[in-house]
Amino acid sequence: MPDKHKMTEDEQQEMVAEMKRMEYEPLLPIEKKLIGYSIGLGIVLLFVFIWMSRTFFPHTTKLESPTAEVKAGTAPAPAAVPAGAVPAAPVKKE
DSSP states (O other), X not given: OOOTTOOOHHHHHHHHHHHHHOOOOOOOHXXXXXXXXXXXXXXXXXXXXXXXXXXXXXXXXXXXXXXXXXXXXXXXXOOOOOTTOOOOOOOOOO
């Protein structure tokens, strides 16, 4: 399937020549205001969403760093549970 958006060599040369003929157009004051408001709104919303995330969806799980035995790979293997037995719930350390 041919690419519809591919420019031929003549079209590319015509585009380059047209862009060279264009004059510099500075931003209008209203354009500068719109850019400023957009950036400001983006920054404000970023902080609002961070605040909402931390307020309504707090991260309460504390991860413990692995012990030296675990890092070295010398920690004892967990005890096997006999067939038919229900394992006890793990004890939480605080």
